[in-house]
Amino acid sequence: MAKIELKNLSKTYNKKIEALHDINFTIEDGQFFVLLGPSGAGKTTTLRCIAGLEKIDNGSILFNDESVTEDQPASRDVCFVFQQYSLYPHYSVYENLAFPLRSPMRKLPEEEIKTKVENIASMLKISNKLNNKATQLSGGEMQRVAIGRALVREPNLYLMDEPLSSLDAKLRESLRVELKNIQTNLNATILYVTHDQAEATTLADKIGVLKEGHLVQIGTPEEIYENPNSIYVSQRLGSPKINILPGTLLGMNDVPTFGIRPENITIGNGNHLAKIISIENLGSETVVALNFKDQEILVSIQGNYKSSINETINFDINNAKVLKFDQEGNRIYER
Amino acid sequence: MSVKKKFKGLSDKAVAWLFIGPSVFLLLAINIYPLIYAIRMSFTNFYANKIGREPQFVGLKNYIKVLNKEAIWEKMQVTANFMFWTLLLQAVIGLGLALLLNRKFKGNELLTTLIVLPMMLSPAVVGVFWTYLYNPQVGLFNYVVNFFYDFGSFDMIGSSELAPWSIVIVDTWMWTPFTMLICLAGLRSVPNYLYEAAEVDRASKWQQFIYITLPSVLPFLLLALLFRGIENFKMFDMVVELTSGGPGSATELASINLKREAFEKWKTGYSSAFAVILFVTIFGFGNVYVKVMNKIKER
Numbered sequence: 001m002a003k004i005e006l007k008n009l010s011k012t013y014n015k016k017i018e019a020l021h022d023i024n025f026t027i028e029d030g031q032f033f034v035l036l037g038p039s040g041a042g043k044t045t046t047l048r049c050i051a052g053l054e055k056i057d058n059g060s061i062l063f064n065d066e067s068v069t070e071d072q073p074a075s076r077d078v079c080f081v082f083q084q085y086s087l088y089p090h091y092s093v094y095e096n097l098a099f100p101l102r103s104p105m106r107k108l109p110e111e112e113i114k115t116k117v118e119n120i121a122s123m124l125k126i127s128n129k130l131n132n133k134a135t136q137l138s139g140g141e142m143q144r145v146a147i148g149r150a151l152v153r154e155p156n157l158y159l160m161d162e163p164l165s166s167l168d169a170k171l172r173e174s175l176r177v178e179l180k181n182i183q184t185n186l187n188a189t190i191l192y193v194t195h196d197q198a199e200a201t202t203l204a205d206k207i208g209v210l211k212e213g214h215l216v217q218i219g220t221p222e223e224i225y226e227n228p229n230s231i232y233v234s235q236r237l238g239s240p241k242i243n244i245l246p247g248t249l250l251g252m253n254d255v256p257t258f259g260i261r262p263e264n265i266t267i268g269n270g271n272h273l274a275k276i277i278s279i280e281n282l283g284s285e286t287v288v289a290l291n292f293k294d295q296e297i298l299v300s301i302q303g304n305y306k307s308s309i310n311e312t313i314n315f316d317i318n319n320a321k322v323l324k325f326d327q328e329g330n331r332i333y334e335r
Numbered sequence: 336m337s338v339k340k341k342f343k344g345l346s347d348k349a350v351a352w353l354f355i356g357p358s359v360f361l362l363l364a365i366n367i368y369p370l371i372y373a374i375r376m377s378f379t380n381f382y383a384n385k386i387g388r389e390p391q392f393v394g395l396k397n398y399i400k401v402l403n404k405e406a407i408w409e410k411m412q413v414t415a416n417f418m419f420w421t422l423l424l425q426a427v428i429g430l431g432l433a434l435l436l437n438r439k440f441k442g443n444e445l446l447t448t449l450i451v452l453p454m455m456l457s458p459a460v461v462g463v464f465w466t467y468l469y470n471p472q473v474g475l476f477n478y479v480v481n482f483f484y485d486f487g488s489f490d491m492i493g494s495s496e497l498a499p500w501s502i503v504i505v506d507t508w509m510w511t512p513f514t515m516l517i518c519l520a521g522l523r524s525v526p527n528y529l530y531e532a533a534e535v536d537r538a539s540k541w542q543q544f545i546y547i548t549l550p551s552v553l554p555f556l557l558l559a560l561l562f563r564g565i566e567n568f569k570m571f572d573m574v575v576e577l578t579s580g581g582p583g584s585a586t587e588l589a590s591i592n593l594k595r596e597a598f599e600k601w602k603t604g605y606s607s608a609f610a611v612i613l614f615v616t617i618f619g620f621g622n623v624y625v626k627v628m629n630k631i632k633e634r
Contacts, residue, residue, distance in 0.1 A: 053531050074537040086532040090550035099546065103537035149536070 001189045002156035003029045004050070008059035011045055019045040021213045023059070027157070027206075030187040032180070034200045036224075036236055037210035043193040044083070046210070047159045050191065051080050063156050074105065079150035081160040085142040087134035093145050094130040097121065100153050120148045123182070140171045147175075151182065158190045164199065176202060197237050201225070209233045231329035234259050240287050240298045247324070249293060250317065255332065259323040262287065262300035270316025276309050290315060370614075377607035384601040397608035407609070409584065410592045416499060417506075417588060418567050422560050424507045429514025430556060434548075436515070437522040447519075451512045458509070462576025465505045466492065469577075492578050495585040502574050502586050506567065514559040521555030522548065554632045561624055568617050589613055 009023040020042045027033040035043045048054040050061055052073035060069045068076050079100075087096050097117040101108050108116075121127045124144040129137060134145065143163060150158055164172045164179075180203055183190055194200055200207055201221040208218045209232075217224060217233045228234035234242050240262045247255030267288060274290035274297065286305040290297045292315075299315065307313065324332040345353075377397055381390035401407055436447055453461070468476045469491040480486060491501040525547060533543045571590045574580070580587035580595075593613065597606035 051535055053534070073531075073534045077537070078535060080532065080535040082528055082532060084526075084528060086526075086528045088529065088533075088546055091546070099533075099538070100536040102542070104539045104542070105537045 001029050001154075001187060002064045003027065004157055004189065004191070005062040005065070006046075006050070006059065007062065009046075009049060009056055009061065010058035011042075011049055011054060011056050019213050020049070020056075023213075023215050025208055025215060025218055027189055027191060029189055032183050032188075032190045032192065032203055032205045034204035034207045035191065035193045035210055036195065036197070036200045036207050038195055040212070041210040042213040043195075043210055044161050045213075047080070047161050047191065047193055050076075050157070051078050051159055052076050053080075074103075077153075077155045078157045078159055079153060079155045081146050081150045081158070081163040083161045083163070083165065085139075085146045087142055087145055087149075089133075089135050091134060092130065093121070093126060093132050093134060093137070096134050096145055097130075097148050097152055100149060106153075116152055120152045123151075124148045124178075140167050143167055144175070147179070151186075154186075156189070158188055160190060160192045162194055162196075163192075165194070165196070172199075179203065197239065201237060209236055228259075228323065229331045231257065231259065231325050234323060238262075240300055242323075243297050244325075245295055245297070249295060250322075252324070255324045256327050257325045257329070259325065260317055260321060262298040264318040264321035265297065265299045266316045266318070267299055267301060267305070267313055268315075270314050272315050272317070273312055274315055276307055276311050276313060278309065279305065279307060281305070373607045373610055376604055377611050379604045381604040381607075382601050383597075383603040390604065393604070397605045398612070400605060401609045401612060406584075407589075407592070410587055410589045413499065413585070413587060414568065414570075414589045417502060417570065417586075418564060420500075420503045421506045421510070421567055422563055424503070425511045425514045425563055426556060426560055428507065428511045429559070430518050430552065432511065432515040433518035433522055433552075436519060451516065453509045454512045456509070458573035459576050461505060461509055462573040465501075465577055469501055493582060495582045498578050498582055498585045502570075502577060505573060505577060506570070509573070510563055510566075514556065514563065517555050517559040518552055521552040525551045554628065557624075557628045557631065561621070561628065564624070565617060565621060568613075 004027040006023050006025050009020055010018075011020040012018050023042075023046060025033070035046060037043050045054060049056050052068070052071060056069065060067050062068070063076065088099060091099070094117055097120060098113050101113045101116060117130070118127065121130055124147060126141060126144050126148065129141055129145075134142065137145065143166060147160075147163055150160070164175055167175065176199060182188070183203075192199075192203060204221050206218060207221055207224045209216050209224065211232050217229050219227070221237070224233060225237045228236075231244055235244070238261055242259045242261050243265075244257055244259050247253065247258050250258070252258065272292060274292035277289040277291050277296065279289075280287040281304060284303070286301045286303070288299045288301060288305060288307070290299060290313075297315075324334075326332050376390070378392055378394060379390035380393050380396075382388065432450060436443060436450075465476075468474050471477055471488055471490040471493070476491065477489065489497065491497045491504075529547050530543060533547060538546065569590050570588055571594065574586055574588060575591060578586040580591045584592075589609075590613075593606055593609050596602050596609060
């Protein structure tokens with residue numbers, strides 16, 4: 001495994017569309033780095049640049065402090081799990097998993113290939129499918145084969161482009177856990193792309209938030225959640241979503257907007273009065289929507305909450321948790 | 336209810352028959368009826384030029400005669416030879432050209448159009464103008480060959496050793512674009528991400544060809560060869576114009592021989608039997624081939 005470094009990376013498509021702008025970040029050896037952002041933010045382009053599938057316009061890519069910027073994909077020795085499964089359709093699952101081991105750059109003996117493939121297959125629970133043709137699998141199985149094809153080698157870096165996005169919720173969760181376990185066991189360096197915040201927070205050692213080709217914040221999941229540097233970043237994590245409200249609502253006339261997470265509001269005491277618009281019971285928590293001076297405020301309460309719509313109640317905002325933002329949506333830090 | 340009433344006159348089935356009726360009628364009149372007629376003729380001693388003579392039923396006599404005639408087997412061998420070399424050359428060159436044209440380069444589309452041109456000409460015309468190209472004194476073909484290596488004077492059409500090659504060359508020149516086009520369609524259907532995945536998986540270009548390109552393009556190539564095989568088994572016009580089966584019978588394909596028996600010697604019964612044998616042969620081979628092709632596709 002390797003330490004990956006991106007320096008001033010820029011990429012423009014067709015000389016017009018700027019996909020990536022001055023991207024800088026470092027993935028330490030053995031780190032699970034997640035790139036988070038909505039579609040079109042440049043996540044996939046970043047991966048493709050690192051893999052060598054796209055030529056970059058500016059900047060450099062370093063593996064273990066050595067530049068690979070000009071190298072072909074094969075000599076970079078990375079693995080790529082694509083969003084579309086991209087299995088080789090004419091071959092069996094076994095052949096698909098063995099394919100990377102058959103590269104002329106490794107030339108492993110057939111027995112070693114067999115053990116490796118079988119190990120990976122049992123780890124991903126597809127041992128009974130080894131003789132099936134790749135096209136005869138279900139979506140979940142295909143994706144596991146695609147992940148397996150990456151894990152069967154020990155590359156410098158694993159690149160994963162929303163590998164779980166096409167799976168159903170249950171499988172996604174179990175594979176998520178498995179992926180984290182595998183990463184810890186192999187001490188693998190992984191760069192993982194997702195727009196799913198649950199994946200980002202559970203998997204990541206570090207998160208990089210992308211916005212329209214700009215890397216706007218890097219930090220641990222806690223840092224990104226607790227200490228976002230802009231409204232944009234604050235909205236990337238957290239469910240239910242953070243409340244973004246005008247500062248005047250709390251009498252802060254010098255603060256254009258502020259953000260407060262739903263769990264940092266309490267109901268039943270405090271000096272603000274609001275009307276209940278809706279109550280959503282999610283089992284372990286209840287999301288209550290309040291109307292306060294014509295603004296909707298979401299509150300999340302542990303457990304079950306008994307009340308009725310249109311009822312007027314008191315609520316309180318934990319002032320220590322208020323995030324203040326300026327006109328452009330950037331964070332105002334307290335001095 | 337009202338809609339149903341409006342079209343009360345025609346049921347779905349009737350409409351369906353109305354649509355397919357004309358084609359079925361033409362098929363029956365032009366293909367099936369003559370086929371059945373020919374099968375009937377093949378059991379008689381009918382001579383189409385002897386008007387008024389009642390054809391007599393002779394049983395399997397015509398078939399036995401055809402199958403026992405050494406000359407027929409020679410024609411079959413000429414046909415088999417012709418088919419083997421044309422299909423092999425058209426497969427290899429066609430796939431090769433498709434691989435080249437699948438790359439992006441300037442003038443790609445113009446080149447494709449130029450390569451496809453021969454296919455659009457009439458086979459009879461092609462036959463006639465290649466007789467000029469093959470002319471030993473003024474022909475371009477001999478000039479070009481001798482430009483690279485001086486073989487001296489040679490006559491592609493006149494020599495019984497070279498004549499079979501002369502028809503192979505012309506057919507390959509004319510129909511390689513066909514295999515190329517179909518292979519190109521196959522190549523274009525291969526998604527690019529497979530090559531990207533293979534590249535990241537550190538596969539060599541050769542491995543990419545064997546693992547991705549070839550299996551994707553093979554069903555297309557086999558289909559093109561099926562079409563070419565059936566066509567070349569029946570090859571007639573181009574060869575007649577070019578060599579008219581000669582010299583001697585060096586390029587006399589089964590179909591040319593059949594035409595001579597049927598419309599020069601007027602042995603209608605006998606040539607019907609020959610035609611039926613040819614039909615059964617190609618029908619059988621075609622069926623086996625399609626089965627094999629489907630197996631490969633399923634793989």
